[in-house]
Amino acid sequence: MSCKRRRRCTSRIVERIGLAQPVLTDITRIEFDPQFSPGAYNAVNTCLRILPSEKVTLITDNACREIAASIAQELAKVGCSFKALVLEDLAPRPLAGLPREIAEDMETSDVSIFAVRVQTNELKSRMEMTSIVNRRRMRHAHMVNINRQIMLEGMRADFNHVDALSSKVMEIVGKAKEITGKTAAGCDFTGALNPDYRWLKTSGIISRDKWGNLPGGEIFTSPGEVNGVYVVDGVVGDYLCDKYGDLQYQPLTIRMQANRITEVFSENKGLEQDFWSYTHTDENSDRVGEFAIGTNIELTNIIGQILQDEKYPGIHIAFGNPYGEHTGAKWHSGTHIDVVGRNFDIWVDGRQIMKKGQFLIED
Numbered sequence: 001m002s003c004k005r006r007r008r009c010t011s012r013i014v015e016r017i018g019l020a021q022p023v024l025t026d027i028t029r030i031e032f033d034p035q036f037s038p039g040a041y042n043a044v045n046t047c048l049r050i051l052p053s054e055k056v057t058l059i060t061d062n063a064c065r066e067i068a069a070s071i072a073q074e075l076a077k078v079g080c081s082f083k084a085l086v087l088e089d090l091a092p093r094p095l096a097g098l099p100r101e102i103a104e105d106m107e108t109s110d111v112s113i114f115a116v117r118v119q120t121n122e123l124k125s126r127m128e129m130t131s132i133v134n135r136r137r138m139r140h141a142h143m144v145n146i147n148r149q150i151m152l153e154g155m156r157a158d159f160n161h162v163d164a165l166s167s168k169v170m171e172i173v174g175k176a177k178e179i180t181g182k183t184a185a186g187c188d189f190t191g192a193l194n195p196d197y198r199w200l201k202t203s204g205i206i207s208r209d210k211w212g213n214l215p216g217g218e219i220f221t222s223p224g225e226v227n228g229v230y231v232v233d234g235v236v237g238d239y240l241c242d243k244y245g246d247l248q249y250q251p252l253t254i255r256m257q258a259n260r261i262t263e264v265f266s267e268n269k270g271l272e273q274d275f276w277s278y279t280h281t282d283e284n285s286d287r288v289g290e291f292a293i294g295t296n297i298e299l300t301n302i303i304g305q306i307l308q309d310e311k312y313p314g315i316h317i318a319f320g321n322p323y324g325e326h327t328g329a330k331w332h333s334g335t336h337i338d339v340v341g342r343n344f345d346i347w348v349d350g351r352q353i354m355k356k357g358q359f360l361i362e363d
Contacts, residue, residue, distance in 0.1 A: 217296025
């Protein structure tokens with residue numbers, strides 16, 4: 001379809017008392033595809049449930065500013081005060097740290113939204129941001145690498161339905177001792193659970209208790225110990241996701257013993273080396289920090305984007321930071337990278353709750 005024929009709209013936001021305007025790039029005047037609007041409405045009204053009396057910090061970059069503009073329009077409709085900040089206006093990329101202007105604005109906000117395409121070695125800046133979120137108990141939507149496809153698919157999910165299923169899975173795993181995952185591709189591992197660590201639900205309905213990724217749809221904890229083999233025939237996280245995409249035909253095999261990586265292998269030697277280097281950045285980068293079950297049953301396939309793919313039904317794990325402030329884990333890492341597989345069979349203390357990627361407990 002030509003640019004002339006493509007129907008587009010511009011967010012025209014009427015100035016009102018208390019509306020904080022962007023300093024440089026004016027997000028409110030950026031044109032965006034109107035098909036973004038249902039997902040943006042979901043983010044503002046269903047997931048974050050923003051009130052007219054609240055203040056919001058909206059963080060974006062040049063790559064995602066059309067999506068941010070659609071979100072800004074929904075914020076304006078709510079009638080809340082907000083400030084939109086574009087990373088490239090504030091600091092060179094990749095970010096060495098969180099820009100001061102963002103940190104200062106977050107200190108007076110109730111809600112923050114991060115819709116950014118991340119770059120290599122920017123995890124530190126994101127950790128600084130979520131540290132403010134955690135300290136101030138803000139509702140925070142983490143939309144890392146959000147794109148058009150995710151806005152038209154994952155962000156249109158019925159998150160109330162996803163939340164109900166997530167609660168059912170939480171009831172089953174909450175007191176479990178171990179969870180086993182297997183796939184036809186070769187996954188065969190068991191996670192022994194630590195009763196002192198908490199399970200958390202990030203179903204897309206975001207509260208002050210835990211910030212969440214959008215689109216949502218997972219429950220997670222930090223495991224006591226994981227042993228076995230994880231075959232990544234979906235995606236790997238962080239900046240390696242954009243670099244390598246969907247791994248269905250060139251999977252990455254990870255062997256784990258006593259919660260540590262012992263070996264990685266892939267026919268794609270670049271992926272193999274990059275993943276090994278990433279997971280050996282610090283003393284705990286190779287340690288399983290997250291053990292999660294995706295619960296977004298409205299997702300039908302892996303698309304090669306970690307933000308959405310980690311919500312795909314199945315078990316995904318992450319190496320590095322265990323989010324100890326939430327899970328209760330007592331160790332730390334400066335890195336965090338997720339891995340996602342396809343079509344899982346899952347057993348919780350011997351009870352099968354998933355077969356070939358389909359939950360057996362939904363009804």
